[in-house]
Amino acid sequence: LQTLTAGKQVEGRCTGKLNLVAGCDFNTGNYREYARILKEFGIPNTILADIAESFDSPCDGSYHVYPGGTKLDDAADSINGKATITVGPYATPKTFTWIKDNYSGKHVSLPMPMGIEKTDAFIMKLSELFGKPVPESLKAERGRAVDALTDSHQYIHGKKFAVYGDPDYLLGYVSFLLEMGAIPYHILCSKGSKKFEKEMQALLDSSMYGKQGNIYMGKDLWHMRSLLVTDPVDAMIGDSHGKFAARDAGIPLFRFGFPIMDRVNKHRYPLIGYQGVVNMVTEIANKFIDIKDETCEDRFFELMR
Template sequence: MLLMKSCTKATTAWLNTEEYKELNFAREKLVINPAKACQPLGALLCALGVEGCLPFTHGSQGCTAYFRSTLSRHFREPVASVSDSMTEDSAVFGGQTNLIEGLKNAHALYKPKVIAVYTSCMAEVIGDDIKAYLGNAKQADAIPQEFPVALANTPSFKGSHITGYDTMLKGLIECLATPRQADKINDRLYVVPGFDTYTANLREYKRILKLMKAPFTLLPDNSDVFDAPNLGTYQLYPGGTPLTEMNDALNAAQYLFLQTFSSPTTSKYLASLDVPVETISMPMGIAGMDKFVESVAKFTGEGVPEEITFERGLAIDAMTDSHQYIHGKKFALFGDPDLLIGLVTFLLEMGGLPVHIVCTNSTPTFKKAMESLLASSPYGQEATLYAGKDLWHLRSLLVTEPVDMLLGDSHGKWAARDANIPLVRIGFPITDRVNIHRSPIIGYSGVINLITMIVNTFLDEVDRNSTEAHFEMMR
């Protein structure tokens, strides 16, 4: 037993060395704890943001259980989704029988207004043609001919959850929207939040858009799905983007995409149909939110309401009151591309020093954008973006090149503990804390919330580590 403990201690010490970090970063084939999920999970999240939509996994029941449990643990809400339960025989003979029977049962039992079908690994590996299968299902009267079924090919073995979100969004628009007609262009701004697991963010967008008197549609909108009030009865399909507005989606006056990297396919599809499209970064930090307000004001042709100016002033005041707690502090971050751009923008505004930035689902476009952002500020000069790296790479960085704080989701807690630094939970999934998704991190109110989370965590650490002589009332 003593020998085992000695060996374990020696191994742990070696894992914290520069020698091990070099070996860790030299690996090419093995991935350890990537900071991303698979495509179908993103497709499911997207589908739940449309009125009366039932997400449908063409794949195994276990895959659907994983997607549902992951989302349920983050939101602490039930997640409606079905599967056609493909098994070993489907891998040999194909999944057409499963899909046809599954669509028939789902339509009869759950009475959705639309079904969103997306694929898992098994269906993609064997090459199932879900478009042909859907046609056969309608010919067999499994579902009515006119019943809308959106389709998305979402192989789990490439891309990530944001890829699946994008593919499903395009599939829903293709399925539900009528063709664009010059004489039927509506006056609405269609706002696409991107893969966003903060229900408070979505509600904040809607609040600001209403304040600015913009006729808008949030597409998709799952805020009521994942943050429904407990009124004593369960609703299978609460909220979502109305189907009437989905039908008119291609006649939009303009689209405004609020994430650059989570919806490029949908954005290009709309542009190809001559739908006006603008894409901005996730509106985090003062500069990010300013850009959002400017874009909406340009669309409406109206000035910025006093309420918005007042809220901006509150955020600036909060930054002034607390910048000394963040200025010069070193941070490590991990997460999705759009979230990282937003967080780094905020940190640079506060004088924080992003040092290690890990993005498993990075792209060349994101890499260029992040490096440009870092180069624009004196506080970004120490930063390195680790594109395509995972959380085991991040651990090596934290124990060999220490920072003051880690920003990321709950998966970062082990690396943070090994490095003896605090973790502020931002992103998805957050499964070991409650209600974080109910406070916005976008907008001017989001600036205040980020400051509050980060600074108070630092102050908690100061109190926790203070000697008796320095355990002060004022910080």
């Protein structure tokens, strides 16, 4: 951005656009979900940088060099935008500082919009920045997401989870689990900061379901494996690297985040927004139902769950 925008700032000029910096996120479904939400609002935007088509282009019989992406002219002109949002404060601290010092318009740093509460905050900030009411379509989406949580609550409530990954994703996972009445029991971050640890602890303290949570900073998945043996949980959430520990512990691993190298098409399913809520709760609840069906006695094998 520093190179592309050099000499491009024009005093008094405003593109009227929102600049969105999505942080360290390789889920192409998330980028499409951001774009769709902004389209529902009718907010012109530049995503810096949009990897959706570059990393997930269609198979149409022709080879395209460098498909998709963000146009360089749009990136250069982003310095004259109306507002800039960086998502994922622990992935973008230096970027956000530089943008505050150099970009026109308003500047906002937000957590990844995972779970109902954090998605609400993202939606309301868009409404505030551009003076637009929340679209009825997004209100309906929220209602369907809440309905999905309610329908799935009985299968997830009270379950203990071990989660690991990058700080921004961890805050999203834990916020979502607390909304479901699940217990984020082991929270492991190999590269977090004291600031992150304090924020995570505050998040745990905000809910009765977070009281049992334990935060492990600067630890790796070998440490997690030991925790799973000495203090078991019901499931794990994280990327593919956790599959060995999950196998040893005999628990399911819900593959969210990056990288996911042992399953197909996961990068196409958004984890952010209200649709991300539905995707996560559906995968988790259905897996627990599968386990029930696979392990129960014949007399408890029911058509309905």
